[in-house]
Amino acid sequence: QVQLVESGGGLVQPGGSLRLSCAASGSIFSINAMGWYRQAPGKQRELVAHRTSGGSTNYVDSVKGRFTISRDNAKNTVYLQMNSLKPEDTAVYYCHADEHYGLGEYWGKGTLVTVSS
Numbered sequence: 606q607v608q609l610v611e612s613g614g615g616l617v618q619p620g621g622s623l624r625l626s627c628a629a630s631g632s633i634f635s636i637n638a639m640g641w642y643r644q645a646p647g648k649q650r651e652l653v654a655h656r657t658s659g660g661s662t663n664y665v666d667s668v669k670g671r672f673t674i675s676r677d678n679a680k681n682t683v684y685l686q687m688n689s690l691k692p693e694d695t696a697v698y699y700c701h702a703d704e705h706y707g708l709g710e711y712w713g714k715g716t717l718v719t720v721s722s
Contacts, residue, residue: 607631607711609700614716621720622688627700627713629681635704639676639683643696643718653698654685667693690720 613625629636640655654674656662662674673686683700700713 607633607636607702607704607709609702609711609713611698611700611713611716614698614718616719616721617690618722619690619692619720621690622686623690623718624687625685625698625700625716625718627683629683629702629711633681635706635708636681636702637705639700639702640674641683641685642699642701643694644699644715645693645696648696650699655701656683687718690718692720694718695720 608630609627611625611627613623617623638655638657641653642650643653644650652665653668654664654672656674656676658678664672671689674683676683695718697715697717699715702711
């Protein structure tokens with residue numbers, strides 16, 4: 606069993622920055638990829654970024670060049686550095702992790718990011 610706890614959400618002005626953190630605990634040794642999804646008001650959930658334990662990353666096109674995902678494997682913590690934030694980035698951001706060999710999938714409870722002046 607794996608637990609994911611997000612932190613770092615809040616209110617930020619357009620053009621500002623915010624860093625989200627997600628700490629995994631429990632049976633963490635089998636985790637492969639960790640990443641972030643988001644769901645904006647009135648829209649469907651989308652994958653924002655993910656990173657494997659080996660360092661491979663990908664991003665949704667709308668955040669490329671603005672967001673950076675990083676991972677501290679020793680701490681089983683993944684971060685999302687969000688720069689040049691736009692109102693369209695407003696969403697609940699969910700941490701996600703999956704295990705090697707498709708053994709499991711885990712979600713955090715979400716943290717709200719609001720980009721508004």
